[in-house]
Amino acid sequence: LRTYLARGGKVFFLLDPQTKAGVPDFPNLVALIKEWGIDPGTNIVLDASGVGQMLGTGPEVPIAAKYPPHPITERFNVLTAYSLARTVTANQAGANNRFAQNLVETGPSAWGETDIKALMSSGQAAQDDNDVKGPVSLGAAVSAPVTTPADPAAAPDAPDAPKPESRVVVMGDSDFASNRWLGISGNRDLFLNSVNWLAQQENLISIRAKDPEDRRITLSADQDRRIFWITIFIIPGLILLMGIQAWWRRR
Structure with a gap:
């Protein structure tokens, strides 16, 4: 060395x-x-x-x-x-x-x-x-x-x-x-x-930009089922009930 x-x-x-x-x-x-x-x-x-x-x-x-x-x-x-x-x-x-x-x-x-x-x-x-x-x-x-x-045998710069x-x-x-x-x-x-x-x-030499973070979410099977029921049935169902209630009041 x-x-x-x-x-x-x-x-x-x-x-x-x-x-x-x-x-x-x-x-x-x-x-x-x-x-x-x-x-x-x-x-x-x-x-x-x-x-x-x-x-x-x-x-x-x-x-x-x-x-x-x-x-x-x-x-x-x-x-x-x-x-x-x-x-x-x-x-x-x-x-x-x-x-x-x-x-x-x-x-x-x-x-x-x-x-x-x-x-x-x-x-x-x-x-x-x-x-x-x-x-x-x-x-x-x-x-x-x-x-x-x-x-001396090395290639010149x-x-x-x-x-x-x-x-x-x-x-x-x-x-x-x-x-x-x-x-x-x-x-x-x-x-x-x-x-x-x-x-x-x-x-x-520089201060380099940070790589974008991986923000993926990993869900369990139970969490996946809950999200499915909430987004496909419960939330649309609540909106439908609110619409029916508003229609009933205006009769």
Whole structure:
């Protein structure tokens, strides 16, 4: 991966928090990400704002509505949700002359819980001095000029192709791009915009129109019979009786 990135590669890291005790947290992968000026946290982000209740979720699903300036999140004004996420923060000091930018931030009521063992065993947590105070960043991106020449045997780029860059996007959750969560508010746009930015196709970055919802109603056999009797016999019968009554009064 290191060589691939040096030659202008693009990588999208979806880095879930480690929730099992005794399981290493991908040390080589985390070290590579830190070389690009991005720091994945060893924590689980909890959100006590209660905003997730609108989506039927709890504090284990942090909700983000703040997006620092970046082409991926330009004109972004929608909510995004992340199930069991970790903090991912741009290193303000940079690394190897690479300076990342935060992409997604929670509200101030969220924090990065560092006592993962206690959280997973008891299901309860309270913010303390050891935790990462909110608002916290859940994703970051970085680009850098190519440092290693491309393979001479490779086909040359088109004359109008953008100048090659190495690009990295890191999100502290993979579930936000899964089928279950992709339909929630801005999750799909964030994922697709990240992919388009990585591909250096900024012209495809946008806020997409929502697909029309499927509003079909499934009825049981009993409900179907009731609707049949009401619409075919009862309602027309009532109208007929009202007409007969009106005619009788006018005699």
